[in-house]
Amino acid sequence: MLNSIIKYFKIWLKFTTIATQIAFTSRFGATVFIVAKILRIIFFLLLLIFLTSKVKVIAGYSLWQIALFYATFNLIDSLTQFFLREVYRFRSYVTMGYLDYILIKPFSALFRSLFGGSDLLDLPVIFLSVIFIFIVAQRIENLSLVGMLLYILLVLNALLIAASFHIFVLSIGVLTTEVDNTIMLYRDLTQMGRVPVEIYKETISWIITFIIPVGIMVSFPTKALMGLLSPSSVFISFLTGLIFILLSFKFWRFSLSRYSSASS
């Protein structure tokens, strides 16, 4: 088991190094992308700050609580982008037959397709998000050690659900060669979690919490940190994570069984 982990870590490191070298072949492009990502965060944050400075409370949450929701969304989103960027390149692997080459390698094709090109350009956003969470959390009252522990565990659970979504996207890509819009649809859905899910109408709020678990991914960790999450919701969160990852593995295997290698 340990040997396997070390082996896959080395593979990931190799792929990440190569992907980073590629990303920095155009230093201008890399810099502009990083600046743009930071700008995007600042702009939306400015809007939230501006709104809450005038309205005081949105959906029952104060400025700092809203900011914590947004910072947590950014952390989960940027971590997902950082680790799973390779999924965005997967379509061409299927249509050009490169997936055959991945399948015959002596390591997991799923691992290669998910983690084969981590994006270092997301690192600044991850650092910023962590710093931002620390600053915001200090302004929120009644934080407990249990809440903090649950927050970390639920963020990890969110990453597990995000990985499941990406595996579903890969599988759909194998079956239909459609990846780009599916992955962007996932991103748009998660964007709905930039603000607490309570702002949406009850039906939509329920759907994006339990059917497409954006709420579980993004809102629940923040609520746990603030001590607003019930034990049953914590249990449902982890159960959802487990169910999603198992289903995604099953779907991936199914998609591979239907892979025709037509383009190679």
Add this chain to the structure above:
Amino acid sequence: MKKYFMIAKITWEEMFTYRINFIMWRIRWILGLLMIYFLWLSVLPKNTVFFGYNQSLMLTYILGTSLISSIVTSSKTNAVGDEINQGNLSNFLIRPINYFKYWFARDVGDKSMNIIFCVFELTILFFILHPPVFIQTNFYFLFLMFVSILIALILFFFVNFLLGLIGFWSPEVWAPRFVFYIILNFFAGSLFPLDILPKQIFSIIQFSPFTYLLFFPLKIYLGQLNIIEIYKGLLISFAWTVFFYYALRYTWKIGLKGYTAQGK
């Protein structure tokens, strides 16, 4: 003229060919709209006024900018940079076709489809959500709004095309466009009406071209500008359009001189 009509028609057919892409893209549009709609609904309960906007005016603004955005900012010219980088531009240079009119015809096809689907989707959302929208009955305001939209879509066409021409000098055409869209998203007023910003900031950005893409047409529709302000705005947006027209022509001329058809 007939050939450009055919290009617009082919753009329609092309979009229907990739149906999954098309459906996903429409779903994404609805999700984005829902997020910002519910955020404002939550910020502005009934009988509250926020910087001169009551709930009805604000929700009309949000739904209206979504519709106008799909007319003004949808553009096929995003591909111009890649066409230059891949050398495909050469194919157009030897054909009896005007490259600018070709892309404008494609935009017309794209925008007309957007208008039809947006109106259809907004109608459905209207029946589901029952938003308290403001209906403008003054035909003069409606006429001026259409004029401002017409100027806005030509202005956006020139700006977006100009960004594509970066391809003459750099393979990195997506990074500058990414920054442009982030700035556009914030300063065009698609998330909020720009005049709720602090006065000093608003007085500066009202001279930028972004203001006249979405915010300005909607302000005319809402009847919140007097005739002098409307004509002043039309004049500024027209001046920007003329400026970008000449900037585009000049850049195109210089770019063609150095064009080597690399990649072909």
